[in-house]
Amino acid sequence: MKGPNDPAEGTFDYGPLVVDLALAVLVGWTVWWVVRYLRADAMTRQSIRQAVRVRWGWKRLAPMLKLSVTDKTPTALASLANTNGKPIKPRVLIPALKVTHDAYGVIARASCLPRVGLEQFQKAAPHLADAWRCTRVAVTQDKPGQVVIRGVRLDPLKFPTEHHPTGEVPDEKARWDLGVDEYAQPVAVDLTQVPGVTVAGLPGFGKTSLINRLLSDWAPSSAVQFACADGKVSAAHEGDYADWVQRMFAFVGDDLEEANKLFRQLVELRRARSASIRTVLGVKSMWDIGPSEGWPLVVLVIDEAHTYFRDHKGSDPKTKKLAALAAENARLVEDLVKKGRSVGMLVILATQKSTGDAIPTFIRDVCPVGLSFAQKTAEAAVAALGEEIREWPDANPINLQDPTYIGVASMNHQSQPGFTRVRTPYVPDAEAARLAEQTATLTANPYALLEAVLGPRMGEVNLTKPDADAA
Structure with missing residues (x-):
């Protein structure tokens, strides 16, 4: 005989099935985390443990750092449940926190509350660094009502990195991926509408390696053409750009007269482009439509630039000639920087x-x-970055002289105030050489490309074609 609580005939008790399913999910989740933990490297394992501590300790830590608010207004449910008429206890609201990790530390996203927003989190950053055992903590706004808290346990600037170029055409034209900042976040510079870039620093600290990264990333695109003046060498087969010469439509060494010819030819190209841009592209600025194979972005690299601009003192004929060449070199490069932006010259x-x-x-x-x-x-730092660098002592490049910081640069980032430090990667020579050889067929003289488009109309610009042998 069935009791009153026995299941009705024909029904199925889902209770044990639900319990078994919940246990299976829990076991699966646990196995997934254990496998993930065991497969991680030592640095990432430390970050996983750090992320767990951050999650577990957040509800206790937040009120201690005044990152919580007291809500004295009872909820509707609490008001209905209050039958004895006693005052309802206020609620303490704590920002919701989602924590992820990487090899260097943790990345937490927190929801803002009334009177607990970006400013309050930024004031608490030093205390969060202490509590989370981080070298430094930065707080930025992710989107309205949410902040990102980046804590690094290890200083990313002290760990050399390598870049392995893929050989693929970049998705974004004129984007220069530099490396990672002091919080291990990627740093890139948009060189759209940028006529000139200066790179300074002591010998052997990463200037040429930085440019090598740009060449490696941009070389697979036929919409970019390169020229180079390298003041460290006398011939194309010497120095850091020996492998890249095959991907350059022009290259000169430390000879001032040869450099002068190249600069003059590029100024003539600039003038020809300025005179014909509306005819060929139908726009005032190349950047309105972007670089293309027929109208590529022309990148001129001038390494050891002082070689070509140094003021030569002396009254003998040879010195006077060098002084005149240096002065004209400066005038020609000034023309390229001041007038080349809209026609696609960098x-x-x-x-x-x-x-x-x-x-x-x-x-x-x-x-x-x-x-x-x-x-x-300090004089050199100010010359490179401007007077404002004096107000940012932590980012001042005079603090980067330790060999640990070879490959680390300071810069004024386009998207944020002040200065940031960037760890730039090293591109292995063998990979750069392979990429240069693979992309050599993309090399083209921009003047010849323009001439091919204009045809008989080329004479309308009334300019002299650059010397093909020199180019």
Whole structure:
């Protein structure tokens, strides 16, 4: 005989099935986390444990740092449940926190509350660093009502990195991926509408490696063409760009007269493009439609720029000739930087000290993007990054002279105030050489491309074609 609580005939008791399903999910989740933990490297395992501590300790830590609010207004449910008439106890609201990890530390996303927003989290950042055992903590706004708290246990600037180019055409044209900042977040610079970039720093601290990264990433695109003046060498087969020469439509060494020819040819190209841009592209600025195979972005790299601009003192004929060439070189490069932006010409100038004697101020001061690796003097740091760097002592490149910081540069980032430090990666020579060889067939003289488009109309620009042998 069935009791009153026995299941009705024909029904099925789902209770044990639900319990079994819940246990299976729990076991599966546990196994997934254990496998993930065991497969991680030692640094990531530490970050996993750190993330667990952050999650478990948040509800206790937040009120201690005044990152919580007291809500004295009872909820509707609490009011209905209050039958004895006693005052309802206020609720303590704590921002919801979601925590992820990487090899360097944790990334937490927190929801804001009334009177607990971006400013309050930023004030608490030093205390969060202590509580979470981090080297540093930064707080930024992710979206309205939410902040991102980045805590790094290890300093990303102290760990050398490598970049392995894929050989694929970049998705975004004129995007320069530099590396990671002091919070291990990727840093990129948009060089759209940028006429010039200056790169300064002591020898051997990463200037050429930084440019090598740009060449490696942009070389697979036929919409970019390169020229180079390398003041460290006398011939194309020497120096850091020996492998890249095959991907360049022009290359000169430390000979001032040869460099002068190249700069003059590029100025002629700039004039030809300025005179014909509306005819060929139908726009005033190339950036309105972006670079293309027929109208590529022309990148001129001037390494050891002081070689070509240095003021030569002396009254003998040879010195006078060098002085005249240096002065004209400066005038020609000034033309490219000040007038080449809209027609798709970019100049990258690298030197040890970007003081006025190395890069004339009328060139340097119109280059909107500047980076500096280690510097020995405050004067050199100011020349490279501007007077404002004095107000950011932590980012001053005079603090990067330790060999640990080879490959680390300071820069004024486009998307945030002040200065940031960036760990730039090293591109293995063998991979750079392989990529240069693979993309060599994409090399084309931009002047010849323009001439092919204009045809008989080329004479309308009334300019002289660059010397093909020199180019």
